[in-house]
Amino acid sequence: MLPIGSRIRVRRLELDLTQKELGEAVGDGVSKQTVRNWEAGRSEPTKHSADLAAALQWTEEELWAGPPPRRAQGPRRGPRRPTADERFTDAVGEGRSSTKDLLRQVRERTPDRPFLAYPEQPATRSEVDELRARLDKLEAWVREQDTTATAAVDDADDLTADA
Known part of the structure; x- marks a missing residue:
């Protein structure tokens, strides 16, 4: 005992x-x-x-x-809480990227934008889909910023080369 x-x-x-x-x-x-x-x-x-x-x-x-x-x-009193693994599986589905992976990707791809708000653990599939859509938009924005910055640097290099 x-x-x-x-x-x-x-x-x-x-x-x-x-x-x-x-x-x-x-x-x-x-x-x-x-x-x-x-x-x-x-x-x-x-x-x-x-x-x-x-x-x-x-x-x-x-x-x-x-x-x-x-x-x-007799039966257990009260409902059983799902484990963290069960909540992730319910949220993102079997075989898909986990929420942790998605959030890690957001953090890795946007280190200069820590103010972006995102949940630590979405509870539903729709929230995960929304997070994926935000991540796609964010990636597009980063690509656009990179293209713009690269063009500006190239233009600046051209101006200094001509001078």
Whole structure:
């Protein structure tokens, strides 16, 4: 059986709570640091056990002795969060460039334009398509600027050569 600190951490993560959120749910001034100490085994929640058990949706007995075996718990409470890989796959589809690759390309191709706004992780396929369209427009703009700059340098070279 896991130590109480590990059980608190596992249960907190199952409920998708941060240490701060769990502390607030327990109340009575319980801080993120206090929750961190419980989880690390540096202290035990003896003073707050009833409120902590309620925040973790357990009885005090489950808090101290551990929850019943998984088979006896029934279905998981609340929806499961998709993993980052699942979100990327949903967003960009199998076999296509990942969002990270697209954003890396934008950053590499526009180092002098850090003010360009773009999301870190689009949530939907339409957002990815929109990002691809923006990237295409940006590439066209960069090519146009390069052509214009090259022409200006060539013209300047011609003027200095004639002088």
